[in-house]
Amino acid sequence: MNKEVLKVSNIEKYYGSNGNITKAINNISFSVEEGEFIGIMGASGSGKTTLLNCISTIDKVTSGHIHIEGKDVTSINSKGLARFRRENLGFIFQDFNLLDTLTAYENIALALTIGKVNHKEINRRVEEVAKSLNIEEVLNKYPYEMSGGQKQRVASARAIITNPSLVLADEPTGALDSKSAKMLLESLEELNTNLGATIMMVTHDAFTASYASRILFIKDGKIFNELIRGKDSRKEFFNKIIEVVTLLGGDQRDVF
Incomplete structure (x- = not known):
């Protein structure tokens, strides 16, 4: 069994106060193993971005716990x-943030x-990752x-x-044309397969999600369904994703 990188236990996230409370996340639990490429899908307003924000420590949970590499991030000070x-x-990020x-x-x-790594080591690591992503010519x-x-x-x-434990991608293809989106998804696939990166990607797009190895579907702040790709081709997996998206209902434009 692979090492558990992420463990989400009974997390809830409320917004508002008094009589006007919105439950953005409603008792979600799951775990992610090292080397997984997991997708999070759901219509807008389903809670998927809130979930990512809580895991990324940008937002705080109302209750429950999130462990990354065994460390409870819900109890670390700012x-x-x-x-x-x-x-x-x-x-x-969707808009690169370069x-x-x-x-x-x-x-x-x-x-x-910033981490005061020596220049020689920085050079080696940048060249290595640039080669793996085919961007040596733009350095x-x-x-x-x-x-x-x-x-x-x-x-x-x-x-x-930095060889992070977990890479978090929020709608990474949202600002790209279809050709660039495909190139980025192939890059993420390479990061996952060749460099062993553990990736969690939030997306509303079925084609983008079909690159993941497992997908959690969020509806009304809860996990509605889970799909595991297994030995399916990407096309077969894509078709299964479409079936679940149809079951989810709602406005289809929100999900594609």
């Missing part, structure tokens, strides 16, 4: 959280520089000189350069 986030989590005044190399190396370019797909792969490289 100073400790910043360090924990930097050392254990990688983030891939720094315009830094080259691709500098953007990728930033977390290592000396600034974000404005890159295509959307290149920017997203630079952002992916930055997310995994």
Whole structure:
């Protein structure tokens, strides 16, 4: 059995006060093993982004516990959280969040520089990850000189350069055209398969979700269903995802 990287136990998240309380997450529990590529799906307002925010320590749960690498992140103080986030989590955002005044190399190396890793080691790790994501030719370019797909792969490289326990991707293909989206998903697949990265990706898009190995479907703040890809081809898995999405009901445009 693989090592458990993430354990979510009976978490709840409420917003509001007095008579006007919204239950964004309603008693969710699950775990993720090392090397998994897990997708979180659901219509807008289902609680999937709130779930990701709680796991990423950006938001605090109302009750329950979240363990990452055995550490209960719900009980770490804010100073400790910043360090924990930097050392254990990688983030891939929809809008890249690259720094315009830094080259691709500098953007990728930033977390290592802050962590006072020596220059030789930074160089080795940046070159290694750039090669695996096929972005060696843009290392000396600034974000404005890159295509959307290149920017997203630079952002992916930055997310995994610190060898995080968990990479969190929030709608990573949301701002990309279909060709760039496919390239990014193939990059995530490579990070997962070749570099053993554990990835959790929130998406409303069935095609994007079909790259994951397991999907949790969230409805009204609860886990509605779970799909495991197993030996299915991506096309077969995609068709099963569509079936569950249809069962979920609601406005189809919210889910695709």
